Amino acid sequence: MRTSSAAHQLPEWGKHIYRILAVPIVGRFMFSEEEWNEYLQKMETQWLQKHHVSIMEDLENCPNFLIQSMLSRKGSSTMHAHPLSESIMKNLLNEQSPKRDVYCDRLASEYFLSSHTPFVRCLFNFVKSAIIGMLSLTSPVTTTAEPAADHDICPSYGCPLTSQDILSSTVKKALDCIQGKPKNTLPQSTQDILTKLDVSCDESKATLALTGYKGGEVKDQINQDRGIVVCPYVYDPTQKENRVQRLMGIFDGHSLDGEIVAEFCQNQMPLLLAEKLSARLKPGISDEEHDKIVKIALEETFVELHENCGPAGEQGGCTASVILQLGDKLFVANTGDSRSFICFHHSSTDVTGIAYMTEDHKPHLPEEKARVESMGAQVWVPRSGPASSRVLLTDPNTGDQTALATSRSIGDRDVTSFGVIPNPQIDIIDIQILLTTERTPKSFLPSWLSSPPASEEKLVDDVHIFAVSATDGMIDILDAKAIARFLASSLCKENGDHLLTACEKLIYMAADGWRRATADGSYRDDIAISVSKIRSPSCK
Numbered sequence: 311m312r313t314s315s316a317a318h319q320l321p322e323w324g325k326h327i328y329r330i331l332a333v334p335i336v337g338r339f340m341f342s343e344e345e346w347n348e349y350l351q352k353m354e355t356q357w358l359q360k361h362h363v364s365i366m367e368d369l370e371n372c373p374n375f376l377i378q379s380m381l382s383r384k385g386s387s388t389m390h391a392h393p394l395s396e397s398i399m400k401n402l403l404n405e406q407s408p409k410r411d412v413y414c415d416r417l418a419s420e421y422f423l424s425s426h427t428p429f430v431r432c433l434f435n436f437v438k439s440a441i442i443g444m445l446s447l448t449s450p451v452t453t454t455a456e457p458a459a460d461h462d463i464c465p466s467y468g469c470p471l472t473s474q475d476i477l478s479s480t481v482k483k484a485l486d487c488i489q490g491k492p493k494n495t496l497p498q499s500t501q502d503i504l505t506k507l508d509v510s511c512d513e514s515k516a517t518l519a520l521t522g523y524k525g526g527e528v529k530d531q532i533n534q535d536r537g538i539v540v541c542p543y544v545y546d547p548t549q550k551e552n553r554v555q556r557l558m559g560i561f562d563g564h565s566l567d568g569e570i571v572a573e574f575c576q577n578q579m580p581l582l583l584a585e586k587l588s589a590r591l592k593p594g595i596s597d598e599e600h601d602k603i604v605k606i607a608l609e610e611t612f613v614e615l616h617e618n619c620g621p622a623g624e625q626g627g628c629t630a631s632v633i634l635q636l637g638d639k640l641f642v643a644n645t646g647d648s649r650s651f652i653c654f655h656h657s658s659t660d661v662t663g664i665a666y667m668t669e670d671h672k673p674h675l676p677e678e679k680a681r682v683e684s685m686g687a688q689v690w691v692p693r694s695g696p697a698s699s700r701v702l703l704t705d706p707n708t709g710d711q712t713a714l715a716t717s718r719s720i721g722d723r724d725v726t727s728f729g730v731i732p733n734p735q736i737d738i739i740d741i742q743i744l745l746t747t748e749r750t751p752k753s754f755l756p757s758w759l760s761s762p763p764a765s766e767e768k769l770v771d772d773v774h775i776f777a778v779s780a781t782d783g784m785i786d787i788l789d790a791k792a793i794a795r796f797l798a799s800s801l802c803k804e805n806g807d808h809l810l811t812a813c814e815k816l817i818y819m820a821a822d823g824w825r826r827a828t829a830d831g832s833y834r835d836d837i838a839i840s841v842s843k844i845r846s847p848s849c850k
Contacts, residue, residue: 537779
């Protein structure tokens with residue numbers, strides 16, 4: 311994350327005025343804590359979708375007492391329980407944030423205020439104006455200020471790359487700039503454009519998304535998919551780790567407010583998991599105990615996200631497919647029907663393959679079907695065609711039916727009692743075992759690549775390893791092996807496309823597949839992909 315603005319602290323008299331005006335009216339008089347936080351979550355997601363920018367750009371040094379006051383009721387801070395609310399309020403109260411007026415206008419108009427009397431609305435608008443006016447009065451006026459230096463603002467666990475939508479005008483401009491140009495020959499003039507995408511990619515990792523179309527006005531479409539890559543992933547800042555650590559994954563939201571649940575998981579999973587790993591992974595433990603601790607921490611993180619994703623998680627939810635690398639171990643945790651796979655590529659033979667792939671949690675699978683039906687739900691299985699099996703639930707009061715295309719998800723708490731659970735399936739891939747399997751004996755290589763016969767058979771280390779997580783918007787259309795081969799040309803070849811270009815092409819290929827699958831183009835699922843290089847042959 312990058313920012314070029316610094317927040318300005320209010321003077322003491324300003325703090326007292328704020329507490330007198332804002333806390334009694336906004337925090338205690340207007341609406342309940344649950345209503346306030348639910349509104350803020352919805353508002354932030356809508357604003358993100360409209361403007362295609364990161365909400366976390368202007369967070370440095372924001373006055374904490376302001377955030378706590380606006381997010382508190384009866385003096386109890388809710389920042390940690392509601393991270394989306396925290397970020398939106400930080401932007402609102404950052405007097406140098408160019409987005410502040412947008413937030414203030416929305417705070418003064420939508421949703422809750424419409425249900426209150428004119429007197430209360432006028433009172434709230436007066437308080438809002440007083441707060442913003444006070445911030446403006448106390449901001450220093452400068453005529454010849456030098457631009458502030460850009461610098462990274464990252465959470466304690468590292469700097470996350472988060473998916474941006476390729477429909478964004480800024481993103482599209484940057485992608486067009488590098489389209490069709492080998493990554494090793496990009497001119498210097500492209501660097502300024504590429505810096506605009508610094509939250510979505512670097513040389514070895516990227517995440518990108520595309521909003522789907524589900525009927526209605528194009529401007530009203532909401533992308534419910536989220537992607538993330540964090541490397542290095544620092545679960546314990548006090549310990550110096552010599553091993554590579556990364557976290558990456560995909561969260562595919564569905565149903566009402568699914569995008570809020572997906573955003574919550576994207577923001578909170580790295581932090582929750584880091585806290586658990588830091589507290590439990592101690593020096594001197596055995597490999598077996600280490601792996602057991604990590605698997606338990608991953609499962610508990612999924613369950614906690616499910617329990618704590620707020621009101622949006624009652625009827626909305628998301629899948630989650632993540633890959634955690636700790637040294638030579640890859641821990642892959644999957645809930646739902648997004649998919650992660652570990653790929654290899656041999657540079658000497660140009661062969662690409664998939665060493666591991668997660669299994670979708672579809673309701674018709676024997677274990678999933680047995681659990682769901684034992685809890686009182688039904689499973690619908692299509693007789694033929696590409697349609698997915700579904701968990702069917704009927705509301706006893708209204709007769710309305712709910713049909714969920716996955717038997718596991720984070721959120722969807724209204725159907726948890728019917729066997730739709732958040733618990734992930736977790737597998738471990740040992741990179742060294744994979745390398746032992748994939749390293750090529752010289753005698754197996756083509757004659758023009760082999761050295762003269764030696765007394766002992768030697769192995770050629772030409773193995774690249776990379777990881778992919780993708781939502782079903784891509785996986786349902788494109789074959790996983792084809793995705794792997796396409797990405798290998800970017801990740802493993804010097805003259806290949808930039809990784810973002812490769813991801814963009816894959817997304818458009820999937821989008822075209824949805825267009826052809828529906829004759830009138832009436833539906834296209836949201837699409838998102840996260841990619842990260844795990845190993846190059848030169849990295850021992």
